[in-house]
Amino acid sequence: MNLLKEVDIAVIGAGPAGLAAALACAEAGASTLLIDANDVPGGQLVKQTHKFFGSERQHAGTRGIQIPELFAKKLVEHPNVETMWDTTASGYYDSGELVVEDGKRFIKILPKRLIVSTGASERFVLFENNDLPGVYGAGAVQTLMNVYGVVPGDRVLMVGSGNIGLIVSYQLIQAGVDVAAVIEAAPCIGGYLVHAAKLRRAGVPILTSHTIVAAHGEECVTGATIAKVDEKWQAIPGTECEIECDVICLAVGLMPLVDILWQAGCEMKYVPELGGHVPVRDDNMRTSNPNVYVAGDSGGVEEASSAMITGEIAGISAAESLGLKAPEADARLAQLKADLAAIRSGPAGEKICAGVCRATVCGGVWE
Ligand SMILES: Cc1cc2nc3c(=O)[nH]c(=O)nc-3n(C[C@H](O)[C@H](O)[C@H](O)COP(=O)(O)OP(=O)(O)OC[C@H]3O[C@@H](n4cnc5c(N)ncnc54)[C@H](O)[C@@H]3O)c2cc1C
Known part of the structure; x- marks a missing residue:
């Protein structure tokens, strides 16, 4: 097994949630490693040829396949970001080591914080x-x-x-x-x-x-x-x-992909409104393992708009927990939380709100 290196934050999954999370981490000044099993960024978006519904601030009206480019350009140019494509995260250990596999070898990574944005799998x-x-x-x-x-x-x-x-x-x-x-x-x-x-x-x-x-x-x-x-x-x-x-x-529904979160010892809860087992989290997407955050569909099946928002919230918060604060981070967090509440306020959001409420730690913050 090769030891790659230590990073401030590793983000698993480069769908809309992971892309938004990685960019937020990097902009706050954290060395960030973005890992995805696919050879291109975008997650589900790589096959969404239709114009997206959702919130305008999160690119509604743009075709899904065009959204990853908006992030990828900024990420590629950002000096704090490193990417690993065709690489699957397969294990996270009590020691805080993340093991990934790139088809040729297993690589050990030591992230100070982990953001899990692995999306969801299809039901049968x-x-x-x-x-x-x-x-x-x-x-x-x-x-x-x-x-x-x-x-x-x-x-x-x-x-x-x-x-x-x-x-x-x-x-x-x-x-x-x-x-x-x-x-x-x-x-x-x-x-x-x-x-x-x-x-x-x-x-x-x-x-x-x-x-x-x-x-x-x-x-x-x-x-x-x-x-x-x-x-x-x-x-x-x-x-x-x-x-x-x-x-x-x-097309009978999706189930959050949460294997890494189970491995990380996060407190999990079965929340049918969110598609299955999800980690209990606080308002900043931090799980019961203080080093691990969740974002996007792996925290509950929703939409790309909410995935981008929860990703950015997780990114800002994970960086802040390391003492790295982006300019105007507090105002940005408040805006993101207001946007999320607006997306979930429609009739379709009722079920999601009930699920999120059940999955959020009492009072919205860990003691
Ligand atoms: C047909 C369809 C239409 C949709 N239309 C809309 C729409 O119009 N508007 C909207 O807002 N939403 C829409 N959605 C929903 C939206 O696509 C998803 O909610 C969104 O993509 C979830 O983002 P995510 O980042 O959480 O996960 P994903 O997009 O699923 O990305 C997860 C990523 O994690 C990677 N990954 C998983 N496990 C590992 C691992 N162990 N190691 C490394 N990488 C891993 C995967 O390869 C993937 O790239 C649609 C979905 C579908 C299927």
Whole structure:
């Protein structure tokens, strides 16, 4: 194992949260190491070709794929920042050592503070034949189409009507793929109605209170059986119908990626409103391990706007805990917290606010 060096702050994950966090750390004067398993910065943003919703101060209206460039340019030029791409953080030890692996070797890093912004992973659904080729997660479909220019098939059944299911369905249509239907187990559409309206105008049926029962096919998907569900989301016998399709795309939610936070001994809590287990944190994104901060979807599944804000809050606060304070840091923190409250103030934010409240340490500060 090679010892790389000591740094003030290591940031794991260069999605919107990690990019914002690393820039804030560097601007405060901290030597900052930004690590990502991918070969380019951006996280989820590298496949988001649509114009982003969210807050204008956090680049709403800009295409997701263009946002990483806005950060990358500043980061590359910043003397306090070092980056490691194609590098996976695999272990964080009681001694405060972070072990990363770049495909050739394991490297030991000694950060004084760690910011975990590893994002989220996709959920799956149980149904007959769900391991047939042709059953994809929505992230894989987006990566195929928007990163590699490959369509996943000719006719897709989309499972899930949250923003991801709706946006990916529309992107499939734009790529010339037929979307047979979007099905949703809940009694109402989960995503923004503006996205649903675009699909409806394109003639795609959105069937609420429906689930997938089975995929058909021997070598690959040739169709699916769907059925209506009762209030407990159980398929109602006799309501089944067949859908012809060669792709079943699952967009049924995300789960925070928190392995490193468990390893760091952070106090964790199951908060369904935030997508699963998340670390208990204070208002400055500091976890119960005083050397470890969390930012973005790994602290609770939200959106890129809130990921950038929590990233910057974590960056400013982690640097400040080392005695490094950016000019006007207090005013900036107050502004960021006000922006976050505004993003979470809409009807869609109610659930997030309830989750954040449960995940935040009593009184908003650690004793
Ligand atoms: C289809 C779709 C549409 C969306 N549309 C919008 C929108 O319009 N507006 C909006 O605000 N949000 C939108 N979002 C949500 C937004 O993309 C995410 O909330 C946001 O990307 C989360 O940012 P993050 O930095 O927390 O995580 P991510 O973007 O997921 O980045 C995490 C990074 O961590 C890296 N990583 C993970 N584990 C490790 C490890 N162990 N070692 C090293 N690196 C690691 C990953 O490679 C990745 O680059 C959309 C999401 C999807 C899927």
